[in-house]
Amino acid sequence: xxxxxxxxxxxxxxxxxxxxxxxxxxxxxxxxxxxxxxxxxxxxxxxxxxxxxxxxxxxxxxxxxxxxxxxxxxxxxxxxxxxxxxxxxxxxxxxxxxxxxxxxxxxxxxxxxxxxxxxxxxxxxxxxxxxxxxxxxxxxxxxxxxxxxxxxxxxxxxxxxxxxxxxxxxxxxxxxxxxxxxxxxxxxxxxxxxxxxxxxxxxxxxxxxxxxxxxxxxxxxxxxxxxxxxxxxxxxxxxxxxxxxxxxxxxxxxxxxxxxxxxxxxxxxxxxxxxxxxxxxxxxxxxxxxxxxxxxxxxxxxxxxxxxxxxxxxxxxxxxxxxxxxxxxxxxx
Amino acid sequence: xxxxxxxxxxxxxxxxxxxxxxxxxxxxxxxxxxxxxxxxxxxxxxxxxxxxxxxxxxxxxxxxxxxxxxxxxxxxxxxxxxxxxxxxxxxxxxxxxxxxxxxxxxxxxxxxxxxxxxxxxxxxxxxxxxxxxxxxxxxxxxxxxxxxxxxxxxxxxxxxxxxxxxxxxxxxxxxxxxxxxxxxxxxxxxxxxxxxxxxxxxxxxxxxxxxxxxxxxxxxxxxxxxxxxxxxxxxxxxxxxxxxxxxxxxxxxxxx
Numbered sequence: 024x025x026x027x028x029x030x031x032x033x034x035x036x037x038x039x040x041x042x043x044x045x046x047x048x049x050x051x052x053x054x055x056x057x058x059x060x061x062x063x064x065x066x067x068x069x070x071x072x073x074x075x076x077x078x079x080x081x082x083x084x085x086x087x088x089x090x091x092x093x094x095x096x097x098x099x100x101x102x103x104x105x106x107x108x109x110x111x112x113x114x115x116x117x118x119x120x121x122x123x124x125x126x127x128x129x130x131x132x133x134x135x136x137x138x139x140x141x142x143x144x145x146x147x148x149x150x151x152x153x154x155x156x157x158x159x160x161x162x163x164x165x166x167x168x169x170x171x172x173x174x175x176x177x178x179x180x181x182x183x184x185x186x187x188x189x190x191x192x193x194x195x196x197x198x199x200x201x202x203x204x205x206x207x208x209x210x211x212x213x214x215x216x217x218x219x220x221x222x223x224x225x226x227x228x229x230x231x232x233x234x235x236x237x238x239x240x241x242x243x244x245x246x247x248x249x250x251x252x253x254x255x256x257x258x259x260x261x262x263x264x265x266x267x268x269x270x271x272x273x274x275x276x277x278x279x280x281x282x283x284x285x286x287x288x289x290x291x292x293x294x295x296x297x298x299x300x301x302x303x304x305x306x307x308x309x310x311x312x313x314x315x316x317x318x319x320x321x322x323x324x325x326x327x328x329x330x331x332x333x334x335x336x337x338x339x340x341x342x343x344x345x346x347x348x349x350x351x352x353x354x355x356x
Numbered sequence: 357x358x359x360x361x362x363x364x365x366x367x368x369x370x371x372x373x374x375x376x377x378x379x380x381x382x383x384x385x386x387x388x389x390x391x392x393x394x395x396x397x398x399x400x401x402x403x404x405x406x407x408x409x410x411x412x413x414x415x416x417x418x419x420x421x422x423x424x425x426x427x428x429x430x431x432x433x434x435x436x437x438x439x440x441x442x443x444x445x446x447x448x449x450x451x452x453x454x455x456x457x458x459x460x461x462x463x464x465x466x467x468x469x470x471x472x473x474x475x476x477x478x479x480x481x482x483x484x485x486x487x488x489x490x491x492x493x494x495x496x497x498x499x500x501x502x503x504x505x506x507x508x509x510x511x512x513x514x515x516x517x518x519x520x521x522x523x524x525x526x527x528x529x530x531x532x533x534x535x536x537x538x539x540x541x542x543x544x545x546x547x548x549x550x551x552x553x554x555x556x557x558x559x560x561x562x563x564x565x566x567x568x569x570x571x572x573x574x575x576x577x578x579x580x581x582x583x584x585x586x587x588x589x590x591x592x593x594x595x596x597x598x599x600x601x602x603x604x605x606x607x608x609x610x611x612x
Contacts, residue, residue: 078453080611100455108453112446118376127375130368131454133361159379175450 029092031056031183031215032077039072042174048239049086054232056091056182059209059216063226063323064236065335070219071111073236076218077118078108079350090183107181109172111188116160121152121171124160125178132179142178150174150204166197173204183321184208186218190225205229221335223323235327240274240307242330247323254329256319257295262287263313271309277302280347281328286314289325325352369464370458370471377472378449384472388479391427394485395419395480398547410420413578416489417535421573422546424480425566428473432512433537436520437529444611452611459604462517463510468602470509477505491577500576500585506593508569514599521606545570565595608610 030055039047054060079099096340190198292298403415410418544566572588
């Protein structure tokens with residue numbers, strides 16, 4: 024007898040349309056149990072919509088999604104019971120204490136009364152908030168609030184954890200603390216983690232595999248290293264105040280990622296360190312004096328550029344999320 | 357088992373709302389100011405000029421149940437704003453991702469609206485006693501009053517939540533709340549008997565759940581004539597059921 028081991032997530036031809044817009048446009052992928060999987064893409068790519076379908080919060084227009092073999096349309100209660108969710112917005116109530124937030128959710132997940140107190144204290148201890156458990160959440164910093172949200176999502180010991188932009192709106196310290204926490208969860212509890220992010224560094228450091236999403240479509244999927252290898256070399260960024268930069272590049276026969284703009288171009292070369300002197304010479308030979316030359320190993324941003332033709336714009340979403348949180352704390356006070 | 361889960365979720369939501377009130381009790385005291393003014397300024401003035409026929413009872417006696425009901429609906433009718441606010445923040449999103457049935461969330465919230473009404477009702481009752489309004493206060497009449505107040509809170513907070521799913525922004529909900537509270541209040545028997553209203557207003561008053569709240573409270577606290585109480589309760593329970601159903605339907609729409 025062979026036993027089928029279900030994937031943690033199995034998505035087939037998933038589609039979600041709102042009137043004219045296709046938020047999710049026919050995506051398919053699998054996430055094996057125990058993996059940290061990330062959907063990387065700009066705002067509006069359809070990442071959050073995908074998470075919400077997986078969590079049974081909204082219904083897909085067509086296609087199917089299964090969590091540990093359970094259909095999101097037919098077994099929503101069971102899926103919710105084994106899932107943890109940290110939404111992009113705010114999910115803890117500022118007007119009660121951290122302990123109370125945890126207590127209410129322990130009841131909503133149907134934890135037996137005898138276990139509640141112990142479990143809550145364990146999780147708060149684990150997440151490093153035990154000493155602030157009795158404080159009102161509105162007195163928390165953004166990073167602490169985010170950690171409490173993570174704690175709250177662990178109350179039912181989820182088999183799969185959904186993190187929607189886990190570090191959005193956090194300052195660099197809080198962001199690092201959040202990442203450390205996610206790694207710890209993965210290391211110590213072995214949870215399957217499904218996250219979305221527009222932050223390529225986050226995707227690179229946290230995820231085993233990444234799916235790049237753009238305008239509702241899943242463009243490419245793979246491990247960070249495999250994806251970066253597909254860029255096909257190192258990236259040498261050259262800039263010069265010369266309008267004919269793209270012509271010169273064409274004449275010299277260099278490959279670029281994306282189109283040169285604002286007098287800057289990303290050249291794709293093998294062995295970047297050794298290529299730089301030759302590049303400078305070659306441009307000089309064409310009468311172009313380069314202002315700067317910059318070498319970098321390919322990043323996921325380059326991968327994104329290669330597959331979608333544009334860079335991930337990360338300005339607006341971050342600022343917006345931070346602002347929402349600050350407004351919330353101010354209003355709660 | 358399913359029922360037990362439903363009740364646990366519902367009570368957890370109610371508990372959440374009540375804990376918030378416990379942490380910030382000032383809102384309860386603030387909400388007592390308006391009813392005090394209605395009783396001490398409006399009530400006392402209209403008693404003095406004797407323009408409203410209230411039979412064997414003083415105008416203040418007649419008015420007190422109306423003000424009790426009013427204080428509950430004025431809070432409950434804005435309940436939907438909280439829901440919109442929670443939706444905007446993301447709290448609702450998180451709440452809906454738990455296994456708690458949606459209807460238990462709605463019921464839990466409106467039950468909290470009702471229980472909150474109780475705190476206010478007790479405050480107003482105390483004030484009524486202080487200014488010497490003669491009311492029937494037996495354990496049974498007070499218990500009856502509490503039940504009616506809870507039903508009233510459930511009715512109007514569900515109405516507000518159902519409206520919130522249609523209007524969807526806090527600003528619009530402020531407007532909607534203000535637009536409907538006064539008509540609800542004036543087209544009921546809260547401050548004058550239905551019998552002195554023009555015919556068209558009487559029709560509205562009969563369809564207005566608030567009239568039955570006031571009627572029930574008046575028979576419990578003022579007249580002691582409980583013959584109509586059964587019908588009042590029946591109508592209130594039915595209204596609550598319909599409004600809860602509409603609010604639960606609306607809750608789904610809130611998330612899309």
